[in-house]
């Protein structure tokens with residue numbers, strides 16, 4: 544089930560460049576650039592949360608955009 548009220552967020556300082564999220568993303572949304580994960584095409588993201596689930600460093604996640612204003 545997709546979650547429409549969340550955004551894909553990256554905390555680059557926590558990313559150690561292991562590529563796990565890139566490999567597990569079913570839609571090829573993510574790429575590596577300079578050893579850090581980057582969003583290649585956010586339009587393809589189905590917000591499945593697999594990247595968040597697989598990242599060992601909590602560097603990528605789906606964050607709510609209602610209660611989290613930055």
Ligand code: SF4
Nearest residue numbers: 568588589591592594
């Ligand atoms: S939420 Fe799913 S589709 Fe979106 S980047 Fe993460 S793994 Fe890929």
Ligand code: SF4
Nearest residue numbers: 558559561562564598
């Ligand atoms: S799984 Fe986490 S630490 Fe590994 S590349 Fe992706 S965001 Fe970075």
